[in-house]
Structures are given as C-alpha cells and as structure tokens.
Amino acid sequence: MPFRLALLALLRHKARTMLALLGIAVSAALLLDMVMLATGMRDNFQGFLLLRGYQLRVAPKGTLPFDSDATIDSAATLVAAIARVSGVVAVSPVLGAQSQTTAHDSTVTAFTLGIDPRVQGDYELLRGADLADSVSIVANERWLALTRHRLGDTVQLAVGYDPQLRTVVGQRAFIVRGVARFFYTGTTQPTIAMRLPVLQEMGGNARRDHVSLLMVKAGDDVDVEAVRARIQAAGARVSVISLEGATAQVEQRLAYFRQLALVLGSISLGVGILLVTTLITIGVNERAGEIAVMRAIGVAKRSIVTQVVTEGLLLSGVGAFSGLLIGLVTAQWLERILADFPGMPATFRFFVFQPHDAGLALGMLGSAGVLAGIYPAWRASSLPIAGTLRREAVA
Amino acid sequence: MTRALVAAALGALWSLASPSVRPLHAQVIDSAPTHPSVVRTVALDARLASDAGLRLGDTVRISAAPNDTAAERVVISALLARRADPSEIARSEYRARLHLDQLQRLIGYGDRVDRFAIRSTGDSARGSLLRTINDAAFGFRAWPSAEIAVRTSRTFQVVRRFHRAIGVITIVASAAFLLCILLLKIDERRRDIAALRMMGISARTIVRSVVLEAGIIALLGSMSGVIFGIVMARLVNWHFQGVHRTTLAFTFVTGETVMLACGLSVVLGVVAGWVAARRLVTVPALTLLGR
C-alpha cells in the first residue's frame, strides 16, 4: 500500500512530476557521464598501455616514453641485459624519428617507428604483409591518404632532415607492404614503421644503436613490480615505468577531468537532492490533512515514512534509469567532441561504460532519493494529528 | 572551469608521439656569488628555485645530461615567474632561460635554432615579408603569428566545445528544475488566487501579477546564483592557483555568463508563471478551494 500511495501521490501532479523526472534524468545522465569520465579514463589508459601485454616501459632517465627527444644508447646491450632479467618474457625496442617523403610537390612528414616485428606492440596489421625484410614499411591510412600511395608502391624516405641546410642523414627506397592501425598515435598523425636496425642506420650516428623506448613483458605469474625493480637495478641510465607508475603520472596530469567530474557530479547530485526534497516536502504539506487522517485511523509512523521515502526513491529511481539511457547517448556525443583532440590515439576512449559505473551512479542517486525523502518523511510522520485535522477543517 | 588544464593534461597522452622538450640538468655547486663576467648567467624557474632552495646569485652547474662532462657553471641572475599559459599548467618540468650560444653548446646543437621571430613594421609589410621569405624558401617557412595561434589552439577549441556540451546538458537539467520549482511555487498560491477570483479580480490581472511575481523570483534567484558563482570562482581560482603555482585565472564569471544565467532564468520564470497561472485561472474558484 505505501508503494501505491507514493505512486498515486506522484501521479496526482503529472506536470511537476514529469518536469522533476526530466531534471533528475538529465542530472543522472551527467552524473553517469562524469563517473564514466573519472573511472573510464584510468581503466582505459591501463588497457591502452596493455594492448599487447607489455606491462613495463623503459625510457631515458627522468622522462616519460616519447616525452622528449632523449634516447637510450647501447640499446642492443641493454635489451640483452633486460631479456636476461628473471621474469622477463619479451623485450620490444622502439625508436622514434621523423621521416619525410615527397608526394605531389609536397613533403609529408611522418612519425616513424623502428621496431622488431617479432615482438612489436605498437600496431595491428589491417591488410597486406608485415615487415618481412629491410625494405618493407607498414603505414597507417593517414599516411597513405597524404602520400597517395598504395600497397606495393615503392617510396623514397628520408630521415634526419635539416631544414636549414636541406640535407638528410639517410635516404632509402622502401616498399609499402602493409596497412596498420597504430595504437599510440593519433588518427590524423601520418605514421609508418620499419625494422629497427634500418631506422637506426638511416639516423646516422645520433641513432645508431639507440632506442627511444623499450617495452617489456613479464610472465603472467610473475610479480611485475619485482621485475621492474630488477630492471631498474640493472640499468641506472633508464627509468623503468610500470603500468601503475605511468597511470599515476598520467592521472596527475589528467586531474582536471577528475576534478571536473567530481564538481559537476556533486552539483548534479546536490541539486537533484534539493529538488526532490522540495517537491516531496511541498507534496507532504499539501497532503497534511490526508496524512493526519491516515495517522488517526491507525496508520503507523513507519508506514508514513515508508510512503514518503518511497516517493523520493520512485522519483530518483525512474529519473536515474531514464538518465542512464540519456547518459549513454550524451557520452557518445562528448566522446566524439574529445576525440577531435589533436594527436589523440584512435584506441583511446574517454568514456567507457562499465556496469560498475552504472551501479555507482544508480547507487548514488538511490541514496540521494532516500536522503531527499528523509526530511519530508520526518515532517509527515511528526504532524500533530488533532491540530492538523483542526487546521484542515478550518481551511 | 578551465580549458587550460584539459589541454595540458592531454599533453600527457600525445606527448607519447610528439617529442618537444630538451631536458637540462642543474646541480648546485655553491651558494657564493661569482663574478658575472667570468660565469654566464641563467634565468631559472621560480618554482625550481623554491623547491631546490636556490637564490639569486647562486652558482649552479648545468648540463644536457646528468654527470655530463660538458657541464658549465652559471649564476642565477633572474627568477622566472611561471607564465599564465594554460598549455603549461599541468606540466611539472621546470623552465630555464640560457644565452642562445650557451644552450647550443650544451646540447651540441651547433649554430642552429628551432625558430625565430620577426617583428614587422605593419600589416602590409608583414604580408610582403612572408612572401619574400617563403619565396626564397631556404629550408624553412614563415608563418604569421595569428596562424600559428589558430593551429595551436585546436586543443582549446575542442575543450571549449566539450565545455559547451556540458553546459547545454546542465542548462537542460537546470531549466527543468527551475520550471518545476516555479510551478510548485505558484501552485502553492491556489487558495489566494481562488480568493482573488471570488473577489472579482479578472483572470488577466491575476495572470499578469503571477507572471510578474515569477519573473521577479527568477531574477532574484539568478542574481543570488551569480553572487554564489562569483564566490565559487574565487575559491576555485584560489585553490588551483595554489596547486599549480600559477597566476592563471582558472574560472571567472563574465558579463556574458551573467546575462545568460539571468536571461534564461527570467524567461523560464515567466513561462512557468504564465503556464501555471493560466491553469489556475481556468479552474473554477471553488474547485481551487477544494469544494
């Protein structure tokens, strides 16, 4: 009966109930989006780094991967040393450089990766063949579009271009063997990959036996942090960054989003609670006579409290469920906006829906609904019966 | 909130693919001032000075890599306050300004620069200068500053769109809440309105007075909101300026914001007032009284 009475009380004023539901639904949508933004980015970033299962990154001392021009020298020795570290199952060296190619009177500058195709963790091949030999390259769609090349084409690539002297350090012909999707570069960034020794050779002395980054995979049953410590002990001139370390550093830089999410989520929740409280309090005031009569005929305080809190829960519950649907749609919209960030990797998602997020948002709104019902419920249950009936009779 | 932080925060992600920073390493060797003619001077980030306990006049060794044999002694001659630049706000590295030749020598750059700026005498001169430089095109290209600003502000434009989208969502929710509260507020007056009707006051007069009342409530409410917003903006700025050690204004209430808040609220107030009043005056007065 309390549920039915609560439902009927809400249906009695359809316009105000619908408006409140709309407001709560939109607030719930915003809350869900902000929860998705706050937790999704972190989880997504971890998944983003773990795309090929490499849990550790080895970068030049004091830098983040590709955060500076700095490189690691004597790379072959370091790779061999790290491969010997207990618990390490694979080491993937990566060298980054800019390469130029001329296409139709313009020069296309591409971010170029030198990798070992047996252990590479930077791209997935979409079509064509991988880097079978030293004349092969794989490229992303953007590079192909800008250079207007196709699979099988032969291209001239230059590395170490000096714009002032118009000289290059190395220049060679390559065959475009494959089309790939690169995980860590933006979709608008033209990107290619070739075998590591080839890029090192083309880079001249500055690149010979140098790498920008090593990605390290530890065994599944191994303590990754222990492996990280062992590698760090083996290489004093590098920084070994674990997933947690990288996440912590990025999280520090992405603090804005968490704070934005926290502020907007809290405001949504706070305003929602205020609205539901106001709505139900006014409803209780309007029905003071009815409530007094119910108490007079023997309806317990507990039942009145249940009825009023149920009203709050119904409002916030229905609003929250509608809000979840709206939230998923608005998250797509916001994702499309943020995906336009220059250099944003295609694999990165800001908004990741997880049942846990929906549960958290629903839980917060449910608690908000109960919270919102407490004050009016207290008012309703503590109405003086005789006095209220007398006032109602006079009115 | 600020669009600045977003841009800088995102820098963390795309820095994976866009190398730009040339790290230098500084080591304090003593705190005694040395003669400027012997040792070159350097301007250091005030945050670095504060964190490392350095003062003006201190001598430090500076190099491209730790323990680099090519390290040079420099005297701190100036402290740099951090620029109120949104794109730098979340980057934690310190900045230093060296004499060009010294930096070139330290990082083995030879007689090279990444870019240089040219000041022209006016718009027409700038155009012809650009053409001249680009036609001569000896391995570099000249860009007008405005164009570079547009190219580099794409990040901020995305953030602006993101903020606007969130703003739209917030406004929809606020509008629904505002309409709801105003309907409630006016619905509470049903007995007064019934009494006025029974006294012979015309429906038109009642609607007018209700609409006026709703408009005034909405305006007063939004003005309180603006005051609250200004206080919150100050708190936010105080907090984030402390966290990021910058003078950058993270959030501020503009005239446009105030106009939007007050305007929207008054329009919604008037609409809600009109709808509610029309509903009430079309119901017989006795029904409003519950008879």
Next chain:
Amino acid sequence: MSALVQVRDLARDYSMGSGPVHALRGVSFDVEQGEWVAIVGPSGCGKSTLLNLLGAVDSPDAGSLTIAGERVDRLDDRAATTFRLRRIGFVFQRFYLMPALTAAENIELPMAEARIVRTERRARVQELLGYVGLAGRADHRPSQLSGGEQQRVAIARALANKPALLLADEPTGELDAATGLEMIDLFRRLNRDGTTIVVVTHDAQMAAAAARRIQMRDGAIIAEAVT
C-alpha cells in the same frame, strides 16, 4: 461488568498566545458496550477535544481514560497508533477519504495496515460496501461520489478492522438534510447491530437519534439525558 469507556476527571489545556485555554476541565462519564452517545454543545465547548482524546489522537493533561480495559491515557505514540488501528473507528465531518484511492481501496487501507491477508481484505471490503449500500461503487474515486456516498465509504473504512468504538465528528455536517437523515438511519442500523458509537454533533436530529446525550459547555459536562 465494567463500561466499555470509562472517562475520569479528564482535563486538557492548550497554550495559546494569550495564555492557557482549558478545553476540558475534569470530565467524567462512562459509555456502555453497544450504547450510542451523542455529545452536544456550542462550538468551542470541548466536544472535539474530548473526541480526540477518546480516539487516542491526543493525550490528556490529567485524569484517566480506559477503553475496552486499556488505559488509553498511558499509551505512547506507537501503542496509541496500534490502538487506533485495532479498536477505534473514526468518521470525520469532511470524510477525509484518500482522493487518489478508489472507494474499495480506501476501505482496504486500515486492513492493509493491520496486515490482514489480501483475500480476507477483499471479502471484507465487499461486505462493508454492501452494508453501507455502495456495492456498485467499489471502483469509484471520492471525486466521483456524492457527499453522502463519500461519508458511507468513510463509515465503511471506520468499520474495516471491527473496532470496539466508533467515533464520529459531525458526520452530517457536510450533508444536505435528506442525506443527513439517511446517515442517521445508517448509524441507527450500526448501533442496532452492536456497534458502540460516540458522536459529536450539532445536528438535533442526530442527537435525538442517540440513546444518550451529553451536554457540554466551557469544557465541562453540564447535563446528560437518556432517550
């Protein structure tokens, strides 16, 4: 055998802005099982205060009140609520039905609160609707019923949990003369069937129909008459 209702020196004061108001000044009387008592008197004489005390919706400042062997004046709020639910039936001048519920649901409400099983509730609702002559109005909402019909539903609701005592506050106050007479007939039938009734009324015909009249003035009983 003791009386169903025993009122002894019952007093109730209210604090108003101008000082305390003595609404009841030591009232004593009994109501026997199956009796129909009308309490009459001018407005403000304390009739409704007395009815509220009898119905355990208010507590006396002094005196004792025993109904069906239970000291009502000593009940705390929770016990008083249960007492009202199980032992008292209330009928109000303005009916006070739940506007959102149908006639049947209004009658069902106290039974649902008393945790009576649904099938039994439904059967009792039908029985009561038939008793008050509204068998065909079960699914009508209060707004679809006349004043007399609403008051019949209110009486059926008051009888739902088979109360020991039916209290009515001006039950004909909102009804026209003809409907008022119908209501008096219904009360007469109820009393004949064994219901103990205490009614507060200004209606001379309703008062005359009762077996006993208690006349009040200024918070005190000034006369009693038996028909």
